[in-house]
Structure formats: structure tokens, C-alpha cells
Amino acid sequence: MKVETKYFGVVEVEENELIHFEQGLPGFESYRSFVLLPVDETGVYYALQSCEEAGVSLIVASPYLFYKEYEFDLGKQMQLDLDIGKAVDVAVYSVVTLREPFKESTINLQAPIIVNVNNGKAKQLILADEIYQTRHSLSQEEGGEQHARP
């Protein structure tokens, strides 16, 4: 199917590449169908593009590339909602808020996006404890290392 995107013109997407948010995303509750489109050459950043509304596109990345120690409990309900059987079925993405200058950009660790890669079911999990916030720095403080390599 053809999908009109915000940044990449019209792209051809296979049905099995679609990601389905049954409850939408907070702030974008009415859009259910998305696709992940690679943004950069290194495969760090993806655009989570709505298939229903070209104007809705969020940048996401694996949180583990930036925060290796990141961890949270998926919870029983999430496993049921997404029909998750095995840990390998799960892909985790975090929403990146790009800001100018770039070093002000942040990553949302409080609300990871969970995708079952087998069936395309997805949901943004809101972590109840507040160890992680919506705005963690994209660049690690020490050593001038910009970010972890994939």
C-alpha cells in the first residue's frame, strides 16, 4: 500500500510492516496504524509515521543505544494486549524530541513504545514509578561520547 509521509513523500509499505496501536498514542489517540521508516544511515533513528495522517510523524530510537542500563517491567496486561509470548518478540522504542540546538534534544524513557514484532501490535507503556522521566538527555554527560553506537 502507498503511504503519504511527512518527510519522505509517498512510500510503498507492505501490510506486514504496519504497526497497530489499538488505543492510539497519547496525544494522537485517533491514529491507529503506523509504520517505522529509517531516518539515518546508521539505523539509529526511525520516523514513526502515521499511515492515516501524513502530518503525524514522531522520531523514535532504541533507548538502549543511549541508556544501556534502562529497564522496566512490561507487566502482564501489556503481554496480554500485544499477545507477547517470548521476550524476543518485543521491540522497544523511545520517542525522541528534537530541539535546537541538537544537544538539547531529549528521549522519553517514561513512556516506551512496545512493539510485538511478530504481529505488529504496539502500545505506548506509561511507567507508573517515576524513576524515568519524559526528558532524558540524548547525549551522555561524561567523556564527550555523543551517543552509544548501534
Place this chain on the structure above:
Amino acid sequence: MLVLNRKAGESIRIGDDIELKVVSVEGGQVKLGIDAPRHVEIHRQEVYAAIQSENTEAATFSENLLDLLKSSKKD
């Protein structure tokens, strides 16, 4: 909006399967206990609102920044 007075230990029932209990009231803070089926998501309103607004903000940025990402190479 429905407004009810409740004392500590008293409950409110919402629908067939949600019970909202006032556990304690202390110094302007109400501690609530919520019994609800697992599929009912419960969030502090301000947390949900923060995620909504972060998502909305994340969806709007200058295209210069995207160009910056596109051209970022493995170092």
C-alpha cells in the same frame, strides 16, 4: 461533574467492577485505593498529560534537525 463527600474507609463504585476507596485523608492529601480489572489503565492525570504533550511536541520540529539526523554517520 459528580461530586461526592466520602470519609476515610468509605468507597465509591464506578460501574460493575471498579471500586475507589478513600484510604486516608491527611494534611490536604487523599490516599486512594483503586480496585479495577487489569485492562483498565490507571494513571495520574498529570503523568498522562505529560506524555500527551511530550508526544505532541516530539511530532513538531524543524526539518533542519531531521537533515542533521539523516546525515549523521557512524563514527
